[in-house]
Amino acid sequence: MLGKIIVVILLLAIVFNLFRGLFFLVKDQERGNKRVVNSLSWRIGLSIGLFILLLLLNHFGIVEFHSMPQVKPE
Structure with missing residues (x-):
């Protein structure tokens, strides 16, 4: 159950x-470019982490x- 909660989070x-x-x-x-790249980099890192977590949970x-x-x- 804890694994599923972590996946949802x-x-x-x-x-x-x-x-x-x-x-x-x-x-x-004005300052959006750096903040956009930073935000999307976090998203990519979290997606990779989620994929690895799902493989480990399996x-x-x-x-x-x-x-x-x-x-x-036939």
Whole structure:
């Protein structure tokens, strides 16, 4: 359960940084470039961290991935 909560928190942080970068891009024209790049860099780092976390959670059996059912050709 703790793993799922961490995944949801990371997803919310990724979305927050995405909209924060959009806000800086639209509203803050003077200093916006550095703040946009910083915000989007955080988003990329959090996305990579989330991907690695999901792989680790799957490896240790905390979260299980679902797969499509296999259909045998006739």
